[in-house]
Amino acid sequence: MGKQLIKGNEAIVKGAILAGCRYFFGYPITPASEIAEAAAFYMPLVGGTFLQAESEVASINMLYGAASGGIRAMTASSSPGISLKQEGISYCAGSELPIVIVDIMRGGPGLGNIAPEQSDYNQMVKGGGHGNYKLIVLAPNSAQEMCDLTMLAFELADKYRNPAVILADGFIGQMMEPVEFPKAVEKIPEKEWALHADADDEKKLICSIQLDPDVLEKHNLKLQEKYKKIAAEVRFEEYYCDDADLVLIGFGVVSRVLLSVVDILREKGQRIGLLRPISLWPFPSFQIAQLAQKIKHFLVVELSNGQLVDDVKLAVNGKKPVLFYNRMGGIVPSPEEIIAHIEKTVKA
Amino acid sequence: MVEKGGLEKAKVIIREDECKGCGLCIEACPVDVLFEQNVLNRMGYHPAGYKGEGCTGCGICFYQCPEPGAITVFKKGYVEEEVT
Amino acid sequence: MAKIIRKSDSFYPIYEHKSGAKDVTHYCPGCGHGVLHKLIAEALDDFQIRDRTILMSPVGCSVFAYYYFRVGNIQCSHGRAPAVATGIKRVFPESIVISYQGDGDLAAIGGNNIIQAANRGENITVFFVNNAIYGMTGGQMAPTTLVGQKTTTSPRGRSVANEGYPVAVSEMLATLKAPVYIERVALTDAKNTNKVRHAVRKALQIQIENKGFSLVEVLSACPSGWKMTPVQAKQWITDYMCKQFPLGVFRDTSAEIEPSPAVKNEFISHDLFKKLDIPDKPFRAVKSETPPVNYQNPRLKIAGFGGQGILLLGLGIAQAGMQMGYQVSWIPSYGPEMRGGTANCHVNLSNKRIGSPVVSQPSTLIAMNLPSLEKFECEVIPGGLIIYDSSLINRPPARKDVEVLGIPATKIADDLGNTRIANMVILGAYIARTSIIPRQVVVDTLPVFIKRKNLVPLNVKAVDKGIEYVSQ
Numbered sequence: 001m002g003k004q005l006i007k008g009n010e011a012i013v014k015g016a017i018l019a020g021c022r023y024f025f026g027y028p029i030t031p032a033s034e035i036a037e038a039a040a041f042y043m044p045l046v047g048g049t050f051l052q053a054e055s056e057v058a059s060i061n062m063l064y065g066a067a068s069g070g071i072r073a074m075t076a077s078s079s080p081g082i083s084l085k086q087e088g089i090s091y092c093a094g095s096e097l098p099i100v101i102v103d104i105m106r107g108g109p110g111l112g113n114i115a116p117e118q119s120d121y122n123q124m125v126k127g128g129g130h131g132n133y134k135l136i137v138l139a140p141n142s143a144q145e146m147c148d149l150t151m152l153a154f155e156l157a158d159k160y161r162n163p164a165v166i167l168a169d170g171f172i173g174q175m176m177e178p179v180e181f182p183k184a185v186e187k188i189p190e191k192e193w194a195l196h197a198d199a200d201d202e203k204k205l206i207c208s209i210q211l212d213p214d215v216l217e218k219h220n221l222k223l224q225e226k227y228k229k230i231a232a233e234v235r236f237e238e239y240y241c242d243d244a245d246l247v248l249i250g251f252g253v254v255s256r257v258l259l260s261v262v263d264i265l266r267e268k269g270q271r272i273g274l275l276r277p278i279s280l281w282p283f284p285s286f287q288i289a290q291l292a293q294k295i296k297h298f299l300v301v302e303l304s305n306g307q308l309v310d311d312v313k314l315a316v317n318g319k320k321p322v323l324f325y326n327r328m329g330g331i332v333p334s335p336e337e338i339i340a341h342i343e344k345t346v347k348a
Numbered sequence: 349m350v351e352k353g354g355l356e357k358a359k360v361i362i363r364e365d366e367c368k369g370c371g372l373c374i375e376a377c378p379v380d381v382l383f384e385q386n387v388l389n390r391m392g393y394h395p396a397g398y399k400g401e402g403c404t405g406c407g408i409c410f411y412q413c414p415e416p417g418a419i420t421v422f423k424k425g426y427v428e429e430e431v432t
Numbered sequence: 433m434a435k436i437i438r439k440s441d442s443f444y445p446i447y448e449h450k451s452g453a454k455d456v457t458h459y460c461p462g463c464g465h466g467v468l469h470k471l472i473a474e475a476l477d478d479f480q481i482r483d484r485t486i487l488m489s490p491v492g493c494s495v496f497a498y499y500y501f502r503v504g505n506i507q508c509s510h511g512r513a514p515a516v517a518t519g520i521k522r523v524f525p526e527s528i529v530i531s532y533q534g535d536g537d538l539a540a541i542g543g544n545n546i547i548q549a550a551n552r553g554e555n556i557t558v559f560f561v562n563n564a565i566y567g568m569t570g571g572q573m574a575p576t577t578l579v580g581q582k583t584t585t586s587p588r589g590r591s592v593a594n595e596g597y598p599v600a601v602s603e604m605l606a607t608l609k610a611p612v613y614i615e616r617v618a619l620t621d622a623k624n625t626n627k628v629r630h631a632v633r634k635a636l637q638i639q640i641e642n643k644g645f646s647l648v649e650v651l652s653a654c655p656s657g658w659k660m661t662p663v664q665a666k667q668w669i670t671d672y673m674c675k676q677f678p679l680g681v682f683r684d685t686s687a688e689i690e691p692s693p694a695v696k697n698e699f700i701s702h703d704l705f706k707k708l709d710i711p712d713k714p715f716r717a718v719k720s721e722t723p724p725v726n727y728q729n730p731r732l733k734i735a736g737f738g739g740q741g742i743l744l745l746g747l748g749i750a751q752a753g754m755q756m757g758y759q760v761s762w763i764p765s766y767g768p769e770m771r772g773g774t775a776n777c778h779v780n781l782s783n784k785r786i787g788s789p790v791v792s793q794p795s796t797l798i799a800m801n802l803p804s805l806e807k808f809e810c811e812v813i814p815g816g817l818i819i820y821d822s823s824l825i826n827r828p829p830a831r832k833d834v835e836v837l838g839i840p841a842t843k844i845a846d847d848l849g850n851t852r853i854a855n856m857v858i859l860g861a862y863i864a865r866t867s868i869i870p871r872q873v874v875v876d877t878l879p880v881f882i883k884r885k886n887l888v889p890l891n892v893k894a895v896d897k898g899i900e901y902v903s904q
């Protein structure tokens with residue numbers, strides 16, 4: 001297949017369309033706007049609909065309505081917009097609607113800035129809205145993965161009738177890299193629960209309200225059962241972990257920096273590796289726990305106050321030290337900066 | 349439910365168990381043939397009742413009543429089989 | 433007219449979703465919601481549209497409208513029914529979509545959603561129950577609560593000073609161009625109730641005919657919230673609500689409006705690569721000689737003013753680099769900071785997988801203005817390369833441990849008749865000095881990223897000037 005040098009944000013839209021998505025509801029925000037712009041351009045060419053909503057609140061609710069019709073639909077935003085969407089996301093999770101949400105994270109809190117951060121980890125991975133729900137969260141670290149994981153997100157969303165999220169940072173969204181686009185999905189799955197505007201609809205109901213506590217508990221238990229099944233979808237990448245003493249953990253743009261760190265230090269003969277979670281939920285806890293048996297220490301690097309590190313600590317469960325290095329405000333540390341930190345804090 | 353004379357006379361049937369005793373039908377009936385019954389229904393309301401005579405089949409009570417199934421109005425000339 | 437007036441088929445015979453008694457509604461005695469439900473259901477029967485109707489249940493006392501209506505049902509979050517309705521209507525343009533909303537739902541929390549749906553002219557029907565109160569949550573003040581009206585959150589009566597005046601939704605929406613039909617009616621006596629019945633039917637008819645947006649505002653009793661008997665409550669609508677909210681038609685263009693046909697999206701899955709501008713020729717890397725070691729696997733930082741084509745210069749290198757079979761990455765400085773200010777980008781070309789795409793220690797710095805040179809000069813690795821625009825930067829780099837190439841790119845571009853192609857002059861200089869990319873590959877890839885095709889020849893000329901300058 002042909003190769004194209006393309007922005008991560010644009011690769012998302014092309015991937016989505018190849019995955020059979022034909023509905024996009026969005027609202028502009030840097031650094032995610034190219035997604036809406038590309039959707040506005042391409043959707044009409046493939047028999048799709050692009051609609052710029054009046055807000056992120058409206059766009060997630062349009063998505064809720066459209067997904068009720070069983071088609072593939074998506075929205076995209078960046079951190080402040082995602083905060084606004086949270087109520088709607090909770091409704092989609094409660095109603096078990098398979099939607100795809102893209103979050104190109106920027107600096108916070110508040111209006112913050114537009115530089116890359118990873119401080120939406122908690123609000124996406126832990127469920128930023130109300131209720132006991134889980135989102136499938138995929139974290140690409142290249143333009144290629146922006147395409148591939150978006151396609152996967154649609155597949156997993158449909159497979160489990162659950163919202164799925166692409167969680168990327170400003171750099172992964174803005175960066176251009178070559179992408180090889182895979183073949184298009186020709187037919188999306190039929191959904192017998194979805195509305196079709198026909199006589200059968202009277203038997204269907206899209207809703208998240210259950211007044212009776214017993215019924216609502218049952219619904220919650222059913223969701224938790226589903227989440228257990230989704231755990232099998234865990235995805236991660238290991239790089240030189242086999243004989244490592246120190247394993248670095250990071251996702252998104254950070255994992256790219258960590259890759260450089262490993263390359264540089266391996267060249268100097270140090271036993272260092274990288275574990276990159278590709279799915280942030282389900283989280284590769286098992287793999288991290290296994291590594292904890294044989295390595296000496298972990299170093300988690302993230303662009304936040306320490307959100308991913310909590311999940312790593314839960315997985316390691318006190319067996320090995322979990323060190324932490326972070327930057328906030330939109331600063332991406334250089335490999336040299338991280339190496340200096342390692343040299344200062346990690347005793348071989 | 350078969351009632352003799354149905355074809356000549358309009359009538360109203362109130363399902364007492366679905367009536368919430370709001371009285372709106374009684375208030376609205378132009379010929380005053382509805383009344384509040386003394387009995388209590390399963391929900392604890394005094395249901396509306398038909399005095400048994402004089403309904404013109406105008407339908408006003410039906411459109412005042414908030415309960416979908418509480419009132420059925422039979423216009424003059426109705427056919428019994430229509431009742432389900 | 434039917435000889436028997438009874439419960440519509442568009443109600444479920446048994447309310448399965450409801451707990452407790454499944455043959456009565458959950459509404460209070462004398463509640464207006466139930467009456468409006470009946471009028472809507474009757475219209476769905478009469479128009480034979482039940483099979484293709486999808487109803488939005490709001491948050492409010494009518495949150496359970498889906499218990500009753502025997503249609504496709506979606507329960508929405510508070511105030512967002514018009515957005516949800518928009519979503520499903522766009523999927524099924526041939527469906528009949530009803531947004532059923534209370535006054536808190538529609539006029540307070542969802543105020544913008546209804547305005548925007550109305551303004552887009554969504555072909556949906558909105559039934560707006562104005563009962564001047566938040567019924568469901570126990571009688572709090574609504575945007576439509578009357579001045580002086582006591583509620584649990586306006587215990588001394590709504591005061592204009594504190595809460596402002598009641599919101600007149602119909603009047604407000606009628607100022608928009610798109611809505612086809614907006615009427616305010618009241619569920620009071622038989623005559624007015626009949627008007628509600630007609631308004632409901634008319635609004636649905638407009639949607640059936642694909643004419644566009646309609647909204648019926650229904651003044652409706654909430655005996656519980658108002659703490660009145662049902663009979664008193666109806667009288668209160670007549671005596672007070674109708675004064676504040678005059679009944680009538682506020683907009684009706686249904687007679688003149690042209691129906692726009694409901695066209696369902698056709699799922700197009702053929703020729704997707706072509707439609708998505710994805711090259712479908714298999715990729716073949718261009719073979720060429722290896723550049724000198726110090727120029728291999730370059731990590732470039734390119735910086736200058738916004739408007740100098742900094743990002744495009746980086747893109748040109750990345751695009752041609754990809755064609756050479758290199759792994760490449762390009763990151764721009766992005767967002768509003770670009771406008772008028774400085775711009776920079778980071779480009780990597782590499783024989784192996786690229787780790788950090790962020791270039792913190794460039795092997796090549798291209799500086800197109802003085803601030804950029806001053807800022808980034810120190811970052812360049814020893815033995816690295818600095819290329820700078822000597823027509824704009826009057827002091828050469830101070831570093832002695834790097835290779836320096838000054839080129840009057842802007843002057844050269846100016847002589848070519850367009851200062852904006854200085855970036856391409858630099859591109860030519862860069863490839864000539866490093867021999868990392870053959871000229872022909874750059875020339876071949878220029879059209880991929882230069883949007884205005886008629887400018888391609890001029891850009892090629894600029895590249896050649898850069899090459900020529902370095903080769904002299």
Ligand SMILES: Cc1ncc(C[n+]2csc(CCOP(=O)(O)OP(=O)(O)O)c2C)c(N)n1
Pocket residue numbers: 491492493494510533534535536537538561563565566567568569574
């Ligand atoms: C986001 C959110 N905020 C608040 C509520 C609580 N709430 C439920 S119903 C309601 C008011 C409904 O009033 P209205 O729309 O007038 O409907 P009515 O009950 O009067 O028919 C409120 C505030 C909620 N469910 N969700």
Ligand code: SF4
Pocket residue numbers: 359360376377378379380381382402403404405406407408409410421
């Ligand atoms: S149909 Fe008319 S006359 Fe008969 S009971 Fe009802 S309101 Fe009265």
Ligand code: SF4
Pocket residue numbers: 362366367368369370371372373374395396412413414415418419462
């Ligand atoms: S209007 Fe309906 S609910 Fe009210 S009293 Fe009459 S029959 Fe009963």
Ligand code: SF4
Pocket residue numbers: 458459460461462463464465493563567568653654655656657
């Ligand atoms: S509280 Fe008011 S609006 Fe709600 S059901 Fe009761 S009467 Fe109707």
Ligand SMILES: [Mg+2]
Pocket residue numbers: 492534535536561562563564565566567574
């Ligand atoms: Mg209300």
